[in-house]
Amino acid sequence: PWADPDTGQPLQDVETMAGHQNVRRRFVAGGEPAALGVLPVGDSLCTTNPTYGWGASMAITHAFAAVDAIQRLGDDPVELALAYDETIRAETDAVFEESSAMDRLRSYRWRNEPLPDHERDEAERQALISEGIGWGALRDPDLGRALLRRINLLEPPAAVLDDPTVKTKAQTMRTQFATEHVAAGPDRSELLAAIDSARPA
Numbered sequence: 001p002w003a004d005p006d007t008g009q010p011l012q013d014v015e016t017m018a019g020h021q022n023v024r025r026r027f028v029a030g031g032e033p034a035a036l037g038v039l040p041v042g043d044s045l046c047t048t049n050p051t052y053g054w055g056a057s058m059a060i061t062h063a064f065a066a067v068d069a070i071q072r073l074g075d076d077p078v079e080l081a082l083a084y085d086e087t088i089r090a091e092t093d094a095v096f097e098e099s100s101a102m103d104r105l106r107s108y109r110w111r112n113e114p115l116p117d118h119e120r121d122e123a124e125r126q127a128l129i130s131e132g133i134g135w136g137a138l139r140d141p142d143l144g145r146a147l148l149r150r151i152n153l154l155e156p157p158a159a160v161l162d163d164p165t166v167k168t169k170a171q172t173m174r175t176q177f178a179t180e181h182v183a184a185g186p187d188r189s190e191l192l193a194a195i196d197s198a199r200p201a
Contacts, residue, residue, distance in 0.1 A: 022103060023047045024096040033081035039066040046092045048099035057153040058095060062088055094156035102126060112188060125161065131177040132170030133160060143169055 001007050024046050027034045042059030069084040101122050108115055115123055129150075137147040142165055150160045161167050186194065 017050070020049060021047070022049065022096055022100040024093065028081060028085040031082070033078060033085075036077035036081065039069070039081070039084050041066060045088070046096050048095060049103055052099060052102070053151065054095055054099065054153055054157075058092065061091065061153070091156055094158060095153065098157040125158075128167075128170050128174055129160060131181075132172075132174035133166065135177045135181065136170060136173030139173065140169055142166055143173065146170075 025040065025044065027038065027040055027045070039062075041062035043055060045062060046058060048054050048058075065087045066084055069080055069087065073080045073083055105115075105119065105123050105126055107113075108119070133143050133147050133150075136143040138144065146160050146163065146166045149155055150157050161170070185191075
């Protein structure tokens with residue numbers, strides 16, 4: 001019914017959402033603020049892949065940190081900028097690094113490029129998160145809670161594997177995923193073969 005022309009009319013044509021990049025901007029360098037009277041929040045400080053839904057959580061975190069710094073330090077613009085940066089730096093860096101890592105690894109797969117040796121540990125960690133925690137989230141309450149904490153940035157996203165119970169259960173679920181998971185469609189070689197067979201002679 002959502003697409004029924006009798007139900008409603010589209011406001012405009014379908015538009016694409018592409019060209020996104022993970023960007024981390026620094027407003028303090030060498031212990032000095034780049035500008036005074038500026039406390040950047042949200043996307044002005046850090047943008048991540050919008051499919052992860054982390055932007056709003058980061059913006060709220062930044063906004064609360066800015067208000068706290070203003071209430072504590074008042075009118076000193078240098079101390080204000082430095083204190084604010086100190087408060088948000090580690091968490092913002094962690095979210096940026098996690099989004100960048102997930103996107104890099106996905107890019108290798110989509111481009112059918114071999115995984116570089118220096119990415120193998122990160123690929124293993126991300127697979128444990130997606131195939132262990134992600135797949136197991138609907139099968140185990142501990143993994144479900146861990147996934148929700150990661151999705152909603154209740155802690156740095158990489159911290160999801162810091163809990164030994166979660167990590168052990170994720171490893172078990174990843175093994176089950178490998179044996180029980182049914183692919184949603186053909187793999188790359190099957191898809192290329194299907195395209196080749198459909199080409200006109």
